[in-house]
Amino acid sequence: MSSTIGGEDINHDLSTDEKDRLEKELRAEARKLMLTGKKKKRKSLLNQANEISRRKAKRADHH
């Protein structure tokens, strides 16, 4: 949950169910591409899966 000062307190992350579904689909598609050699596309799918899955940033000092 993000912390806000002056703003609305809205969690911007996806729901657990949505994360589970999306990351699984993307990983499966990336595994399929292991057999066809589409390396760039495969990496892109895993990068998206990781971005969906990872814990979102909490309030922290920036830079």
Add this chain to the structure above:
Amino acid sequence: MNINLNKNKKLSDKYQQILASEWSTETVKESLELADSFLNNCHFPLGFSDLIQRYENSDLSDFFISSHFTNYLKDQSALLITNNLPIIPEKIPKRRSPSKIGYSRLSLEVIYNLAFPVFTTYKNGKNIILKGDIGFLRDIQSLIFILTSNYILPILREQRLKEESDYLNLIMFTHSMIAWHDNPAHQNQLFSIVFDNMGFHEAVIECLYIAFRLTAQEDHDYLTKAQAYWAALIDAKMFDKAKEFSLRLLRNSSEKHFDEIKEIIELSFELEQR
């Protein structure tokens, strides 16, 4: 001067929609628009669109290569052996074709957002302290980072826009190093992307392994990070290590991942035979 970053439901919904959509080059533009809307939602606008209003296209390039930017990059990479990093370009050549001008401008917009609020501090001479929804800013920056790697850098290489490409690689490196120092798993994930773009394949494998090792088994990204590391081993034709890793993964993971890990193990053997 305190800058209060404010997200609202509309911005959060847009972020989620971008995350879950099928990504393409258009998604990069959507993520930059989101950053712009978010940064313009402050007490006074701080988005790239506000900056660009005060510069002609040619002046804007000068703004980004002026000494404060090159000094910023030099300072941030001073502690590293920089022989492997791109040399900081002296200037961005004047681009002539409309498409190259467009990509050059897009690169500057990415740099502005990944370095935020570095350039903002030079706008009015006052020191800037960020408050409020900083986490949301970092997550938008991460999204822009990954989309840039997936879609913008390949186009820049194809169009031979070397200076823009070098600037992006450098800013992505410094962004990973600075903005994510408190989250080493994600920091190493981002480093792996930067090093992959620079062609340092051994470093990619190392960073992916660290990112995986720093992720808890119950976290959503546990298996995604494991698969990314395993795929990098396969790409490097390190089949024995890939098989050993995937078997260990099966032993150490929860049951809900078993089907996917079994597929990974089978693939390891199948790909070795090819």
